[in-house]
Amino acid sequence: MILSVNGLHKAHGARQVLRGIDATVARGETIALVGPSGGGKSTFLRCLNGLNSYDAGDVEVAGLKLAPHTPPDDPALLPLRARVGMVFQGFHLFPHLTVLDNLCLAPLHVRREAPAEVRARAQGLLDRVGLGDRGGARPAQLSGGQQQRVAIARALCMQPEVLLLDEPTSALDPEMRGEVLAVLRDLSGACTMLVVTHEMAFARGVASRIWVFDEGKLVEDGPPAQVCENPRSERARAFFKDRS
Ligand SMILES: Nc1ncnc2c1ncn2[C@@H]1O[C@H](COP(=O)(O)OP(=O)(O)O)[C@@H](O)[C@H]1O
Ligand SMILES: [Mg+2]
Numbered sequence: 001m002i003l004s005v006n007g008l009h010k011a012h013g014a015r016q017v018l019r020g021i022d023a024t025v026a027r028g029e030t031i032a033l034v035g036p037s038g039g040g041k042s043t044f045l046r047c048l049n050g051l052n053s054y055d056a057g058d059v060e061v062a063g064l065k066l067a068p069h070t071p072p073d074d075p076a077l078l079p080l081r082a083r084v085g086m087v088f089q090g091f092h093l094f095p096h097l098t099v100l101d102n103l104c105l106a107p108l109h110v111r112r113e114a115p116a117e118v119r120a121r122a123q124g125l126l127d128r129v130g131l132g133d134r135g136g137a138r139p140a141q142l143s144g145g146q147q148q149r150v151a152i153a154r155a156l157c158m159q160p161e162v163l164l165l166d167e168p169t170s171a172l173d174p175e176m177r178g179e180v181l182a183v184l185r186d187l188s189g190a191c192t193m194l195v196v197t198h199e200m201a202f203a204r205g206v207a208s209r210i211w212v213f214d215e216g217k218l219v220e221d222g223p224p225a226q227v228c229e230n231p232r233s234e235r236a237r238a239f240f241k242d243r244s
Contacts, residue, residue: 001060002027002162002192003048008057010043017043018054019216027161030188032203032210032224033196035239039213041196045164048194049084050077062161082111085155087165091147093139099126099150100135103157111158118157125153129183145176149183156191163187165195181206200243204228212236 003025010018018040025031033041046052048061051072059066062083070077093102103122107113126132129149131142139147148168155163168184169177181202184195188206197203203210203224210227212220212235219233231237 001025002062003194004058004060005048006058008044008047008054008059010040010047010052010054012043017216018047021057021216021218023211023218023221025162025192025194027192028189029208030184030193030195030206032207033194033213034198034200034203034210035213035219035236038215040216041213042166044213045086045166045194045196048162048164049086050074050080051086078110082158083161085158085160085163087148087151087155087163087168089167089171091139091144091151091171093147093150093154095139097138098135099131099137099139099142102139102150103154106154106158121159122153122157125156126150128186129153130179143176144172145179148172148176148180152180152183152187156187160191162192162194165193165197167196167198169197169199200228212239214239 001024005021005023008018008021021044035041043052047054050066050070053069053071056068061080064080064083097105100122103125104118107118108115123135126135129152131146131149134142169180172180181199185206207224209222210224211218212227214235220227220231220236228240231240
């Protein structure tokens, strides 16, 4: 298993945000995380790469065991961050760098890889997300959909074993969502992905499993058809009813 989580608990102040999550993911799977706002999806993803500490539970990601109460800036997390990439709703590209330099920065300066190798890999990834001719542009010269494709390519340029994506299309106009979802569809299977999304057609068509988070619990975990058409929990039934 590339991810295994047992009894994960996390509170923000007095509020229990994750209340005992158990889950496993095999290499190459694409998991779609869905569910009502506030259910704990973002917090869960952030625990997996140490952006949030957690209070209790066993968490193992890409062969690394995490420890509870680890602050996000603890150097012990650096090996984890190298293996787990993250893409956010708001892209977070470096505005003063070209697209190609955005991809190359971490491999060159964090991993100290050979420049020629990194540039070749970065160019290959830009080609793969359909932006092979935009390497010299600045992020502000690109559309939102293009910027998010760059952010995905940048995460992949670190050759992560797991890619976490938190609502990667939510900040985009509807006409740009499709181009980002097409890139994720193309990548599915090649990289293990956990994607928080409201795009149910994407979740159904691309994910190997859908997870429904509700009030800090993983209330459904199964293949898309089963979870969408025959959810076991009342809460998940209500969630899907609003979306059909
Ligand atoms: N930094 C924080 N401080 C306090 N409460 C937080 C923080 N981040 C998230 N929460 C709370 O944790 C709960 C789960 O949030 P979140 O993980 O963002 O859910 P989702 O991504 O499913 O919408 C919500 O009640 C939210 O208000
Ligand atoms: Mg969220």
